[in-house]
């Protein structure tokens with residue numbers, strides 16, 4: 001029996017991952033294949049806790065400790081997202097359902113690895129997580145990302161120019177050295193063109 005694919009979208013906030021993930025799910029549906037969009041932070045208990053922290057509600061009083069504790073939580077949530085036996089990535093792909101995740105360990109490295117020391121710490125926390133079947137990196141200049149996010153009703157803690165500039169630099173480094181399957185896309189292109197690029201790539205090897 002064939003196995004579902006584990007496909008990950010990455011990019012700075014505002015790069016269009018959620019829209020493209022839904023378009024990809026619709027594409028699989030049209031082809032008669034089952035798929036699910038499954039974000040990180042996940043819909044599980046640790047993911048819910050992370051969402052409240054990202055909205056700015058937390059009791060941490062030291063920024064350094066806060067960043068480390070967030071990194072542990074993201075990693076714990078990722079473990080749940082992959083391995084829980086109800087709707088974990090591996091349970092679903094075994095049932096031949098494609099899992100499309102917006103964010104994975106690359107986001108931990110990019111967002112939570114500010115200094116070299118932080119980066120090493122986050123790498124260790126994430127070193128046992130397997131690479132996905134495909135990572136799609138939507139690359140977007142930070143000024144455009146911030147313009148796109150202006151219309152959002154609420155802001156999350158990482159959505160500042162300074163933070164996202166560092167995050168984008170990290171993504172560039174991470175993906176320049178990445179040795180598994182990756183598709184890098186200029187996220188300034190139209191939604192339709194980006195979707196077509198993704199579909200063309202997947203049809204080549206799936």
Ligand code: TMP
Pocket residue numbers: 013040041054074102103104105107108109111112156158159
């Ligand atoms: P979202 O915008 O895709 O919903 O992600 C929520 C925020 O969480 C986003 O600003 C990126 C951040 N994040 C991390 O800092 N580390 C991680 O490991 C993940 C998955 C997300």
